[in-house]
Amino acid sequence: MDKGYTGKILKVDLSTGDIQEEDIPDGVYERFLSGMGLGAYILYRDIPADADPLGPENILGFVTGLLTGTGSLFTGRWMVVGKSPLTGGWGDANCGGMLAASIKRCGYDGIFIKGCSAHPVYLEVKNGRAALHEAGDLWGRDTVETEALLTQRCHKKKLPRVACIGPAGENRSLISGICTDKGRIAARSGLGAVMGAKKLKAVVFTGTRNIKPHNREAIHRLSRKCSRWATFRIPFLSGGMVGKLGTLMRILPTQMAMDGLLYRLMLSKWGTPAMNQMSVEMGDSPIKNWKGSNQDFDLKRSRTINPDLFRQCEIVKYHCYSCPVGCGGICATGGRFSETHKPEYETVLALGGLCLNEDADSIFYLNELLNRAGMDTISAGGTVAFAIECYEKGLITKEDTEGLELTWGNTEAIVALIEKMIRRTGIGDLLADGSKAAAERIGCGAHYYAIHAGGQELPMHDGRCDPGFAVHYAVEPSPGKHTVGAQMYYEMYRLWKKVKSLPKPDKFYFKGRKYVADQTKAVCSAVCSKYMNVLNGTGTCLFGSFLGADRLPLFEWLNAATGWDKTPEDYLAIGEAVQTLRQAFNVKHGRDPRMNFPTPRATGQPPLSAGANKERRVAIETMAQDYWQQFGWDATTGHPRPEAIPALDETRTAAPGDETRS
Amino acid sequence: MASVTHGTPSFVRKKCMACKICMDDCPVSCIGVEERGTPEDPHGYPFLDDAALCIHCGRCAENCPVGAIEMVAA
Numbered sequence: 001m002d003k004g005y006t007g008k009i010l011k012v013d014l015s016t017g018d019i020q021e022e023d024i025p026d027g028v029y030e031r032f033l034s035g036m037g038l039g040a041y042i043l044y045r046d047i048p049a050d051a052d053p054l055g056p057e058n059i060l061g062f063v064t065g066l067l068t069g070t071g072s073l074f075t076g077r078w079m080v081v082g083k084s085p086l087t088g089g090w091g092d093a094n095c096g097g098m099l100a101a102s103i104k105r106c107g108y109d110g111i112f113i114k115g116c117s118a119h120p121v122y123l124e125v126k127n128g129r130a131a132l133h134e135a136g137d138l139w140g141r142d143t144v145e146t147e148a149l150l151t152q153r154c155h156k157k158k159l160p161r162v163a164c165i166g167p168a169g170e171n172r173s174l175i176s177g178i179c180t181d182k183g184r185i186a187a188r189s190g191l192g193a194v195m196g197a198k199k200l201k202a203v204v205f206t207g208t209r210n211i212k213p214h215n216r217e218a219i220h221r222l223s224r225k226c227s228r229w230a231t232f233r234i235p236f237l238s239g240g241m242v243g244k245l246g247t248l249m250r251i252l253p254t255q256m257a258m259d260g261l262l263y264r265l266m267l268s269k270w271g272t273p274a275m276n277q278m279s280v281e282m283g284d285s286p287i288k289n290w291k292g293s294n295q296d297f298d299l300k301r302s303r304t305i306n307p308d309l310f311r312q313c314e315i316v317k318y319h320c321y322s323c324p325v326g327c328g329g330i331c332a333t334g335g336r337f338s339e340t341h342k343p344e345y346e347t348v349l350a351l352g353g354l355c356l357n358e359d360a361d362s363i364f365y366l367n368e369l370l371n372r373a374g375m376d377t378i379s380a381g382g383t384v385a386f387a388i389e390c391y392e393k394g395l396i397t398k399e400d401t402e403g404l405e406l407t408w409g410n411t412e413a414i415v416a417l418i419e420k421m422i423r424r425t426g427i428g429d430l431l432a433d434g435s436k437a438a439a440e441r442i443g444c445g446a447h448y449y450a451i452h453a454g455g456q457e458l459p460m461h462d463g464r465c466d467p468g469f470a471v472h473y474a475v476e477p478s479p480g481k482h483t484v485g486a487q488m489y490y491e492m493y494r495l496w497k498k499v500k501s502l503p504k505p506d507k508f509y510f511k512g513r514k515y516v517a518d519q520t521k522a523v524c525s526a527v528c529s530k531y532m533n534v535l536n537g538t539g540t541c542l543f544g545s546f547l548g549a550d551r552l553p554l555f556e557w558l559n560a561a562t563g564w565d566k567t568p569e570d571y572l573a574i575g576e577a578v579q580t581l582r583q584a585f586n587v588k589h590g591r592d593p594r595m596n597f598p599t600p601r602a603t604g605q606p607p608l609s610a611g612a613n614k615e616r617r618v619a620i621e622t623m624a625q626d627y628w629q630q631f632g633w634d635a636t637t638g639h640p641r642p643e644a645i646p647a648l649d650e651t652r653t654a655a656p657g658d659e660t661r662s
Numbered sequence: 663m664a665s666v667t668h669g670t671p672s673f674v675r676k677k678c679m680a681c682k683i684c685m686d687d688c689p690v691s692c693i694g695v696e697e698r699g700t701p702e703d704p705h706g707y708p709f710l711d712d713a714a715l716c717i718h719c720g721r722c723a724e725n726c727p728v729g730a731i732e733m734v735a736a
Contacts (some may be wrong), residue, residue: 071727098686157715159691208689210721223727227679234669316699316706321686322727324679326705330697 001213004070004561004661005034006403009042009615010108010130012123014198015056015115019130024109030564031646032578033537034066036092039081042112043090045648049588053085053190054172056116056475062103062163062203063110065539068322069101069211071219072557073226074544076100076321079536080163084189085197086174086434087454089591090477090582091189092536096320096328097181100539104162105207105419117199122164124154126206136200142166142372143179146202154204164202165192166374172196173425174433175379175457183341184320184328187376188456189478190434214563222553222560229551230324230544234265239308242266242274243299246281250294250612255514257505260492260546264325267543270307271327272345275650277302279600280353283465283612286458287353288408289385290451290601293611297353304360305348314342320541333364343367343377346482349460350381355388356409366418373422379434380421382457385426386435388437389449393639395442402426447599454596456480463620464604464613467514471525471623475638477582479596483542485528487514487521493531494548498555498568502527517619522626530575534558537578580631583638584645593638597624669733671722673708679704683733684722684731692716 007026012019024038032041039061051057060082067075078100084091097551103111107128120135143166154160161180168176169192176192192328195201213219249255266274277286280294280302286299310331317488318328318341329342343351343363347370351363370377390396391406398405404413404427420428431438433448435457453473459482463470468486476484496502503520534554535545544552555568586593597603598622604617625635633640671684671693685708686694694711710716715736723731 002716069687069726071683073679073727098682101686157690158688210687210725220727220729227728231679314704316697317680317704319680319682319705322681322683324681326680329704489703 001563002214003029004211004213005029005066006107006109008108008111009038009112010125012111012113012122012130012132013115014113014117014132014200017132028147029066029562031574032581033534035079035539036081036533036536037574037578038110038580039063039079039092040585041648042110043081043083044581044588047083049590051083053083053088053194055624056114058083058194059112059114059196060191060198061110061112063368064100064103066537067346067557067561068539069104070213070557070561071223071231072554072561073217073223073322073324074541075539076323077539077541078103080178080186080191082191082194084191084478085193086190086456087479087591087596089454089586089589090262092478093177093186093188093189093191094483094536095178095180095184096323096541097184098321099161099163099180099205101211102207103206104211105209105238106205107207107209111203113198113200116197120199120201122150122202122204122507123200124204124206127208138201139168139170143374144182144372145311146197147180148184150202150204151492154206156206157202158206158208160204160206162202162204165195166372168373168375168422168432169193169196171432173375173421174437175376175383176317176374177376179374181555183368183371185371185374185376187378188481192374198439213561218560219557222556224553226547226553228322229261231262231549233268239268239270239277239306239311242307243277243281243302246278247299249282253510254508255511257491257507258488260548263492264543267327268325270311271329271342273307273310273342273348275345276305276307276348277350279460281612284462285349285353285460286462288356289354289389290462291389292356293608293613295611297356302353302360304358305352305363309360310342318342323541325543331360331364335361335365337365337368340364340368341371346460347377347381350378351414353485354381354385354460355414357411357414358409359411362411362415366415369418369422375422378459379457380418382451383421383435383438384417386438386450387417387431390442390446393449395444395446396427396469400427416554448601451599451602452480453598454479458598458602461486462613463598463602463618464608464616467618467623468521468525468528469617470598470603470620471627472528473602474591474597474620475624475627476529477579477586480598483530485525487524490528492546492548493528494550495527495531495568497548497550499572515618516614517622517626519626521623522630525623525627526630527572529579530572531580533575534571537574576631580644581646582641583633584640587639597621669720670713670716670718670736672732672734674730674732675707677686677716677728678707679728679730680707684708684726687721687725689719689721690715690717693722697734
């Protein structure tokens with residue numbers, strides 16, 4: 001029976017050149033789904049506890065979602081998983097573009113690569129066959145060049161899809177990622193360095209197999225209904241109005257429960273840069289290495305990142321595979337790169353407000369430069385902001401920077417510093433592994449200015465504005481990521497529409513309530529994590545999930561794709577099992593979950609004295625303990641109890657999540 | 663692969679979401695997407711880029727979630 005997945009993975013050993021398939025029993029998909037869940041199953045099982053993340057024992061997995069290619073919408077995300085060299089624990093990075101379905105069309109739900117090659121190679125996977133090829137001529141090239149060359153080299157009838165690293169991954173920068181489609185990047189967790197350490201320059205997928213769900217007609221019916229929520233537009237909103245809406249949200253003492261439909265409308269018009277000024281105004285965006293506020297980057301200073309200006313240079317919307325929204329964009333700029341992907345909100349603020357850089361041209365340039373290098377723009381921006389503050393405090397000198405005046409908003413110096421980080425020259429070598437590693441080498445209290453969780457630089461969503469972000473930065477097995485949960489995300493997921501036992505948020509509430517640690521918030525945070533594991537198991541985009549569970553028929557698509565008859569509660573139990581497995585991975589690898597708490601400044605210790613988040617503190621320890629309790633883990637240590645860790649008996653087809661209910 | 667239809671794809675723009683499923687599903691990559699949008703409609707829509715490559719398999723029409731592709735006589 002067709003079930004939307006292939007039931008096979010490909011395993012490659014770069015040390016020996018051995019390539020073999022492994023059949024994955026149906027029970028594994030029923031218990032963990034595909035994508036992230038399949039990755040957790042393989043990595044927990046096969047990576048030894050003491051494996052060096054940059055050594056041959058680490059496994060790098062390219063996984064695709066269960067719903068990808070089935071006719072469902074928003075399901076074009078693929079993921080890279082592995083032991084992160086940045087955090088030392090579970091690592092994952094999510095990416096869109098056009099690659100996701102290609103993996104499955106080659107006949108696999110995932111490609112898992114271990115070992116290290118003695119010389120640069122690339123892996124070509126083609127309809128159930130795979131081979132390693134020399135990549136000496138590609139080593140040193142940027143990701144756009146590499147993709148173009150490999151596309152030309154491997155193109156017969158079907159256009160191949162390429163995932164590759166750039167110079168940052170080759171140089172084992174711990175903040176490097178893996179790129180596709182000329183600038184989409186699986187950026188987080190430093191997995192580009194893992195690929196570089198394996199001397200694996202690229203993976204090329206050429207697949208033509210038809211992906212067969214159990215009931216395609218039912219999926220299409222659901223997709224047609226969903227598409228109505230995803231495609232209608234409103235013409236009258238302007239970028240300036242959105243910024244002022246942020247101001248209003250800051251001034252009001254109350255807040256409205258967010259309906260993701262508004263966010264979807266903004267995404268359709270501007271993409272994520274819709275949030276550029278709005279987030280600064282409402283206090284969502286951290287400013288000046290998390291010590292500033294909207295007052296340091298007010299509407300006048302941030303006018304250069306008005307979303308309308310980004311839209312003006314957009315020549316066409318960019319859609320990832322199976323996405324009806326198209327929040328990306330291809331932009332024509334007058335700079336060094338004639339065409340470039342539109343910078344995302346995270347990039348704009350990490351390279352903008354976080355460093356007080358008002359120069360939008362430099363942000364476009366750096367976005368392209370970092371994508372070509374294969375370096376995470378969030379971590380790069382966070383690390384530059386850290387370096388500027390160290391310079392301000394005298395911990396880094398002009399001699400160290402080889403003459404760069406590393407001051408707030410000095411665009412020229414910021415650009416030069418990032419170029420050094422990419423090349424690992426001068427002080428760039430110190431900073432290429434992120435702010436935490438740099439702080440350890442600098443010493444003298446520099447760690448106070450390195451804003452990270454578990455080693456990963458924090459994204460551009462301030463936990464002092466929405467404490468839900470701070471909680472997920474702290475408690476996720478892959479810490480410091482904004483793509484899992486927040487109080488606002490829970491409101492937008494609208495899961496109470498599908499699971500009646502879940503709390504329904506009030507339509508209006510006083511902002512002060514967000515900071516009170518209580519059991520309801522713990523329930524909501526835990527559900528966000530579980531739901532995100534289902535989304536990541538199916539290859540679904542976070543922005544699709546913002547439509548709300550009553551408009552995005554995720555659970556119905558899953559049943560139609562697989563022929564299963566599971567309830568939303570069953571699927572959330574699967575998400576819970578995956579979360580426990582990922583947490584168990586960290587414990588197995590010696591990562592103390594409490595080490596992932598964000599740098600104190602990011603949770604209001606000490607609190608800000610001005611701006612939108614003035615005097616805001618997050619009770620992060622209490623909130624984390626409440627969260628761990630929701631999973632039945634040890635509330636003090638965050639360790640899953642042994643009996644809660646899903647057994648990896650491959651032949652079992654027990655009810656999903658039953659291990660974690662006891 | 664779907665049964666041979668002997669038709670070639672015709673794209674119904676009014677229904678199309680520009681989601682690129684057809685382009686990516688095509689086994690011979692004969693479907694392209696527009697590289698420029700317009701101010702009124704900035705999305706890049708699919709089109710039959712190279713009719714000579716089309717193998718008339720009908721997979722694009724079969725897999726389009728919103729029925730925006732019709733197989734018509736060449």
